[in-house]
Amino acid sequence: MAASWLLYTYLAFSGFVVVLSTCPVGWIEFDQECFLFGSHKKTWNDAELDCRKHSSYLTTDDNQEKHDFFHKFLNIFHSWRLGHFWLGGADQVIENQWRWLETGTAIGSTTYWDQGQPDGNSSANCMSFYMNADNDLVWRDDRCSGHYNYICEQPATSNTSSPVIG
Numbered sequence: 080m081a082a083s084w085l086l087y088t089y090l091a092f093s094g095f096v097v098v099l100s101t102c103p104v105g106w107i108e109f110d111q112e113c114f115l116f117g118s119h120k121k122t123w124n125d126a127e128l129d130c131r132k133h134s135s136y137l138t139t140d141d142n143q144e145k146h147d148f149f150h151k152f153l154n155i156f157h158s159w160r161l162g163h164f165w166l167g168g169a170d171q172v173i174e175n176q177w178r179w180l181e182t183g184t185a186i187g188s189t190t191y192w193d194q195g196q197p198d199g200n201s202s203a204n205c206m207s208f209y210m211n212a213d214n215d216l217v218w219r220d221d222r223c224s225g226h227y228n229y230i231c232e233q234p235a236t237s238n239t240s241s242p243v244i245g
Contacts, residue, residue: 101235103133108235109148114138116152116164117229123205123221126165126229127180135233136181137167140208140218142189149230150216153208156228165229166218168206175199177206177220181232193217 102113115133117126127137140146153164167180175197177186193211197203197220205223208216221227 106233107152110144111235112145113233113235115231116156117231120226120228121165122226123165123169123207123223123229126227127167130229130231133231133233135231137165138230138232139168139179139181140166140191141179141187146189146191146216149208153210153216154214163207163209163219163221163225163227165227166206166208167232168218169204169223170197170220171204171223174201174204191216191218193219196220 101111102108103115106113106115108114113135115130115135117129121129123137130136140149156162156164168177168186169180170177172178177197178184179186191208193215196218200220203220203222205221205225206218207221207225207227208218211217
């Protein structure tokens with residue numbers, strides 16, 4: 080404990096800034112939530128299982144600020160040919176009644192469906208998003224068996240604190 084305090088004190092007086100992150104190492108914090116961008120393509124169910132292993136869930140895209148945050152990252156990933164990412168929305172229980180996996184609540188008035196989506200295809204029950212030709216980040220209803228990257232989400236809490244030095 081004393082060694083950590085000395086290190087932080089030294090770094091602080093050396094011109095470095097020490098920030099306590101409330102997310103696990105490797106996660107990105109935004110607006111009191113932590114996000115993990117899955118590095119391997121998985122089916123929707125396997126992506127959700129991987130998120131659960133990290134005490135999290137497939138992310139929601141439920142407000143403009145979060146959508147803008149994702150747009151910045153996915154714009155970069157798109158240039159690396161990482162185009163599709165799974166979201167935590169599905170209509171597996173009742174066709175065309177899309178719900179967030181995190182809460183089970185219906186997707187509200189904030190939506191980013193691509194033109195013609197959701198298309199009512201009963202075999203496409205899982206939500207993904209991607210950058211369309213206009214460079215807009217939009218939602219699609221996809222077959223859950225597709226293999227895409229994914230984003231896990233969990234609340235930022237004091238239980239996950241780790242120092243970030245920079």
